[in-house]
Amino acid sequence: MGWADGDPLGVRIRAAFGADLTATWSWTDLTAYWRPSDPIELEWGRQSSATRPESSTCALTLRNSDGRFTAENAASPYWPHVRTWTPISVDVDLGDGAGWRNRHSGHVRSWSVTWPGRSGKLAVARIESVGVLGRLGRGSPPARSPMNRTILAATGDGLLAYWPCEDEADAMGAASGIRGVAPMRADGGVKFAAGGVDITVGGTQRYGTKPLPLLTDGGSLSGRAPAGTSSPVAWTLEAFWQTGNPLGEVVLMRWTTPAGPFVRWDYVDSYNDVYGTYLVAYTASGSPTVVWSVPTRYVGPFNLRISAVQNGESIDVTVMIGSLTIGSVTVTGTLARIDTIALNPDQHVFSPGALDFVVGHLRVWDSATSPLTGSRVDAHPGEAAHLRLARLCAEDGVALSAPTVPDEGTTAMGVQPDGTPLDLYQQCEVVDLGIIYESGFGLAYLPRWSRYAAPVALTVDAADRQLGGNLRPAADDQQLRNHWTVTRIGGSSAVAADEESISQRGLIPSSPRLNLASDDQLQHHADWRLWMYGQAGTRYRLTVPLHTRAGRGLTAHWVACQPGSRVQVVNAPDAATTDTIDQTLVHARETITGRRRWTVELATEPADRWEVGVWDDPSFLWDSRSTTLDGDHDATATSMVVTVADVHDVWSTTATPYDWLVGGERITVTGMSAATGTGPWTQTATVVRAVNGVNKPLTAGMSVHLADAQRWGL
Template sequence: MAFPDLRVEIQAGGVWTDVTADTFTRRQQVTITRGRADEAARTDPGRCQLGLNNRDGRYSPRNPMSPYYGLIGRNTPIRVSVAGPTRLVLDGSISGTVDTPDAAPLDIVGDIDLRAEVEIDWTAGDLNQTLIGKWDGATNQRSYALRVYNGQLQLSWSNDGVASLVAAVSVPTLPDHAAVRATLDVDNGSGGRTATFYWAPTLAGPWTQIGSPVIQAGTTSVYASTVPLRVGSPDATHTPPRVPFTGSGYRFEVRSGIDGTVVAVPDFTTLAPGTGVFVDAVGHTWTLQGTAEISDRLIRFSGEVSSWPSRWGVAGQDVWVPLEASGILRRLGQGAKALDSTLRRRVPTDPNLLAYWPMEESRDATQAYSPIAGVAPMAVSGIEFAADDSLPGSSPLPKISAATALSGQVPRGPDGAWRVEYVYKLNDYPATPTTLLEVRTTGTYDRLQIEVRPSNVRLFGISTSGDSSAATQLLNIGPTDGFAQTWNRLQLWAETASGSTTMRLQWVTIGGGALGLSTTLSGVSAGHVTAVSSTPGAGLDQRDLYMGHLSVMGTRLSLIYDFADHGFTGETAGDRMLRLSQEEGVPVALSGAADDTLGMGPQRPDTLLDLLGQAADTDGGILGEQRDRLALRYRVRTGLYSQPPALELDYQGPGLAPPLDPVDDDADVRNDITITRIGGSSARAVLEEGPLSVQPPPNGVGVYDESVSLSLATDDQAEPIANWRLWLGTQDEIRYPSVHVDLAKAPHLADAAAAVVEGDRITIANPPPWLPPETIDLIVQGYTETFLPHRWDIVFNCTPGRPWLVGHTDDPTFGRVDTDGTQLAAAVTADDTALSLAVTDGPLWTTDPADCPLGIRVGGETMTAIRITGAVSDRFDRTVTGGWGTTDTGETWTLTGGATSDYSVQGA
């Protein structure tokens, strides 16, 4: 990375314009702030502060002499970048690809070898990201593709252009910048085919195999499609859609045969920024499409300028604009109104909807509003609005009584198919027959009436001829189990085909099953619905009925109420963020898999930002902003576990600048945690013993309690969350709130330091002798970055990283379990290389040489045990790493690097 080569650009009239030369550094440095301080509950909007020289008035939006007049103003986009490696940049949009036309060498039908060197988030959830492929599902021209989806590396191919075949492995922990490779042996000699996956630091290798080869039954072949070979090959026909990757591409290879002939080799590192067309080393012409670009910039900040204040000195020699741009969180938090209930938001999205009345009015309303253009409000009387708020997917709904009358007119829809649906809760069955709803149609039956009785539910069709009417019982459903005492959806639909009409009446218990009947009537037409009404009458005396979200659709089939009726209860936090992102048009990138996040309770009306914050609070990850575009980013909690350091610093080396101020305080201590499920029960976790326990000093620190209400799917989620928060709040560790890196003194650290984002782990080795000797382990919560001529500083906001080093099965570092209690049996000095120990509780330690070396921690000192001997009591031989000090008999110690159940131990 060239140092630091700062560039500031504004988007004037939709065109990115370089204004670096006007950056006014004499009065104001360029400062970027992101993330949160310590472990604040929510992330603050990102900020970028800088000054622009405005002596000629060009940055005064209302100055007609400015070349930017009419082109800049409120929320003008701005971005700040530094020099970076030349590469292909894709933003994930389906138009952003690079392609070369079909050619004979690309029509590989046998063994194939695909390779890609990219920089992406390998854990990105629910993004079906294609790296390179020759694939078009819309025209059944599928050949081969290498892609990443939900933590898996996948090789897709087709033997006929239509059917997709897939082999996949789980992606191991990889650096963001890495190369991956997949090979396909179409005939492995044993009647099958074999796919093998690899990774390497770059396309030059060396290659490391990922997992075991994927062996599938049956030989295969690859279809020779006619579509172009694409980097970022999309397929909108796939579910979920295969889209171009989001990130950077460096080099790609397609080989005919495993380690065979290179037939395509686009290398983006050799191109000039802005290149649109180029020829690769084997003669293929490649063209950048859509949003794809060749760039040598790394975006440090992307935001919006909300105001352009002018300032000047007394003599008028200096005129400048002190800008403060903000990330997307600021705009989302400005005057945002609460989103409607999930039903109110979702039902109008059905393309077949003709009429809809949510009935979520306030108590004093006199009619029921319709959000559908051209549909008049529903006329009502004898109704008590906002009487019941117990349906998770709705705002409060009205109570219907014996005196209620309501009616709504329905615009004309297509003849021959319709559907009427609404939610209701009836506390008990009426003693006498009661009509719940009447549907008027232009079909054979002018009116259809849904009637409930003490033991059944009936549907009547009424035909009117002149002054006489004839009622026909069409359906009789009984017994009526589940019809009352819970929230249900009542559905009535009709469809005419071949001279007959099928009608179905059923109710669906919200969150449960359905009960109903159908009938097919020859010579009967469905027509279309003209009106709906309800006048229950005396049958509802002493009965409570609540209803709402009444809709009429021009189709018999609709699933639009599904899941929205219970507010998407049980939806994971990640899935909720992605759904809200799609519904509101606010991009949210998920770092990690949605399936790895916790289940949530119902989504109640609230602002978008608060709903996203609730999801982050439930899961316990980090919600923040994307650095390179106006978008949000959520890092799932499990993505913070046991990660390799993104930046490794050395106290004795260059780069680490003062101050490094340790703090040994109680700022983050929480030893009595109560977690309450909103609308449900609670769980409590208390640390009863230990230095940070609720015991009064000197045995503990006293009570530091906390009570948190979370949106949880079930009550039993509260206890493990309480214990996890207790674990985080009772770490007997020194805090290092900030870490200052001076990149002018250590430019070799620039690439790694610039790559650090919120949630990354950083370490500091070789601390000074007045601090504990172990490597300082930290999680970055945010940072402040400052630029001046020839200076680039980053100050990271940090919290302890050790609590996030958790156990992982089959991991050489984190796949070991501690015993329940071990103490030194004899005191040791700094020079001792052997420890005698006594197990006070639980099994003895392993003496299998294959289990060593392993890390141990004795009285705060980290050691390496190279051998363990002894049958009844254990003896540790250790390496001496500088001799920190002496340790007394009885000193407790633990394993470092996590704990799981697959570590071998002896005895009991």
């Protein structure tokens, strides 16, 4: 027995009082305090007109006669943790052996204590909760650069000090990226935000950083790193580096280790005698030891890494450019921890004509390795949208679930810009035409590839009274756009337009700017968006009572639905003009009252736009854009003559039968003659009329299209 057999619904409400959002939570079951006469109201998905992912919401009522859910009540067993942003979970059990199904995972936005009927004997707490998107959308986070995001995501891996050096032009020092570490001091001619870090002419694409300090005019930056605790003693220095070609001998970077026999280390670029790069260690008396040298100058830009670790009586030193090791040596001695570090410590002025000395993202690690081995400095050009989203979420500590996408289904993006988390997430969603939604306390992603020809997740039989309330169709024209100008950020643009729609409805333009990898993608994206949003179609608001005899059988399918799921209503009322209403789920509202009543309201949009063709499948045919009726045909005509303007649109004589749609009438073509003429071409079809119940005279010049036409995916 279970819900489908008429049993009460299992409901569970839990809260994680005092939860540390970075650790495992301990749950407290609050179901015993649930006031079932007040409905649990759940909403998820996004409104039809929304252009950004929206947070789910939940509202429910708990009995609060003893004040346990009153904030700041010291007598509460949960004190002092009855506070906002406490994690909360609402689950249901259908009694079918599958266990608890989560209906909402979120964070309490408010605990509203009220006394119904103005009686002091009954107190209740109305809880309002939002999902993870509501939590992530709080405040005004800074727009971080790709490098800054990646480095800060690794702060738990022994990062002792980090100076991004992305300060604005009038800065007087380089701010620390880690709380508790002092900023770097600026001396000499430091020009903040003046360092060239552009990949392309015009600066439309940059390396993965904001503008950095220019030290060419004798500028110097110096700071102090906290002491590490590694055993054996080890450290790693890293920086984004562009040294230029200075004349003479220049100490590019200097750091001190005063507790050891080597108290100072210099990373040197030498123009004298032999062009080369050196790492020199000095004793307290000033005696130098050339630890490593190469007769090569590494100009950059690149990620420079210098690591050292105590190995018995010796020190192992490694120098890397990106993921390439350019030096690995051992020197006798005892390694001490880094104390101070300076860039261009001698305030060397670079000679005119030399490349800029630009440096930033300086960090000190408490180990001989870095978790960012081979870290990118080029802001990930060409990265697939779904993979970028996964990486961004990982950097933010947000769980993400997503299906596998084959190479042919990916969307290549341009360089990652500076941005806030939600803005960067949405950029991935928009360019790929996927859907970001909440899943548990994390996010999920439905990529464009998975939306093609999706399986039906929920079938509602109107004849079996599984459909409740009024069937409310509406023209799906909120996002109707018949003229698209798609621009690649930093690149060119492409146009797609429906001239017939423009003449009938007027110009309804859209001009999105997409972070695409190449101009070659533009026309495909413009054409696809015209296909997606250039037709009105019909959307619906559906009500499904899950507590009725027929509705209970749908519940197991319903709880598996998500934004983007395909929903069909079969045996639809005659006025719907179709036996099967085929839609995609956009937004849902669930109302659970007690353990016996559960109603869902669905907002949907047409699903046929996602029905794409399959290569070499004979059930898929090309549609024609240039076919019109050659003359008038009355409602009884079984032979119809058409004119085809484009030779590529000539109709097949062997793939019959297939259906046309002309003036709203569905017509089955049972035979087709060969094309005659030299352009335009003429063909004669043998037809069966009024296949969809519509039968009417058709006039010359009417457009002829393949019914149920589908197109190739983007």
